[in-house]
Amino acid sequence: MKITAIDFETANGSPASVCAVGISVMEDGAIEEKYYTLIRPEANVSHFSPMNISIHHIHPQDVIQAPDFRQVYAEMREYFEDAVVVAHNARFDMGCLKAACLNTGLPVPVLTYFDTVELSRRVFPNLARHRLNDMCDYLGVELDHHNALSDSYGCLMIVANVMNLTGIYEPLDLVSACNVRLRNL
Secondary structure, three states: EEEEEEEEEEEOOOOOEEEEEEEEEEEEOOOEEEEEEEEEHHHHOOOOOOOHHHEEEOOOHHOOOOEEHHHHHHHHHHHHHHEEEEOOHHHHHHHHHHHHHHHHOOOOOOOEEEHHHHHHHHHHHOOOOHHHHHHHHOOOOOOOOHHHHHHHHHHHHHHHHHHHHHHHHHHHHHHHHHOOOOOOO
């Protein structure tokens, strides 16, 4: 089964203000595809907060020529087909996906997902922190934190490392064995 990791960056505190997305896909144990694009936020959520800029270093001028969410969504949807979706702190990323869809009048995709924060806590309970950068450091995964593509790849590598550790390579079996909740958007 295909596993699609997704990460969004936002222009401000609104989950609909997506300004970048990174997607990494693993199928049959191999990284098959990576997708990254900046996104021009919709006018009603286009303000860039200084705090968000300080985190991801994306500025308003960086997204002037970027596609809007409607254009990006058309490309993103194919990565969700026949896939289990994962995100690190999935509540945030799934909230962004849903909010951006609702804000633009697009259908919210029907997908199944799980959170790699929860997976990390279950499999590595002795670690003090389970943030993406901490997990990638622990697992030896290179990470350019808050670059959406790098973050999606880091998230996918958490899953790959847990698969190798447990010997369970089917995502649905893995979440069941690790007692991780599978959710639907």
